[in-house]
Amino acid sequence: MAGLSPIRRLHDWWQRRRLSAAGQPLGAQRLFLMPTRFGVIWAVLIPVLLLFGxxxxxxxxxxxxxxxxxxxxxxxxxxxxxxxGVSLTASASGEVFAGDLAHLSVRLSAARHRHALRVVLVAGPGQVAAAEGEIRGSELILPLAVPSLHRGQWRLPPLRLESAWPLGLVRLVAWVDSGVELLVYPAPGETGEAHARRRGQGLAPQDFAGLRRFEPGDGPARLAWKQWSRTGVLSTKAFSLPPRRQRWLDYDACSGEPEARLSRLCAQLLDYHRAGDLYGLRLPGVELAPANGPAQRRRALQALARWAAPSPRSGS
Known part of the structure; x- marks a missing residue:
């Protein structure tokens, strides 16, 4: 604290003064009065009437x-x-890719009925999400959707809880630190290659796996007519899925700026996952062994989101 400038110390003091922790009931020291335009007119009218009288x-x-x-x-x-006395908690749900909306669930709790509550989240210039409602029982759940602008770890800014009830003369405002952190994945870009082969596609005669019992809905082209002519039993040809291919997502194999490379790798990763291929990931300083499934998809996306591009000085 001794090395901080007075402006920085004042800023830190203001942040501690105004912010409440998530889940903590709002106390008197965390509530701030802000007059509205209607309230200012109301306040000016009172002395005018007194002077007139x-x-x-x-x-x-x-x-x-x-x-x-x-x-x-x-x-x-x-x-x-x-x-x-109102308490606020927030949680995030679902995956978030850069440029997409991050969906939050804000829970407001109180011991009695509360009117006209509004929750506001300012994510950046012109990026404002808001929702409002009233607590009729003991809690209220409000959905918020805020755009995620950048890849990486993102700690949400404080949520603003406000109300102008009952007459709109003033706005009661409180700021709550939700403590929610989101891991934003890269925005999927163009893969730069065609991935025509998908699970169950590209079946060829060598993929024939045998015969199975006929089921209603089987197409005539799949029926084993020769087998039926010899035995009188109607069967259907069964085919195996094409073998899974092993792929590598290689940062050095892509061209362009770091974020463009990560976007391309993200798109390829999603394609390989949908195709059921085995795939590994190579980033400078990071390598994931080839695997598949939801766990591999999650690990690879998290690695892409957390990876930090080396600075030009360190790379020289």
């Missing part, structure tokens, strides 16, 4: 000014109680 000795202006002031106080109190 004093200048013209108008009791109606006095009464209206005090009534507006009392309503504003009640509105502030009700709005503060509406947000006080």
């Amino acid at each position: 004093i200048n013209y000795q108008n009791n109606l202006a006095y009464g209206l000014a005090f009534w507006l002031f009392a309503v504003a106080l009640v509105s502030l109190w009700r709005g503060w109680r509406n947000l006080h």
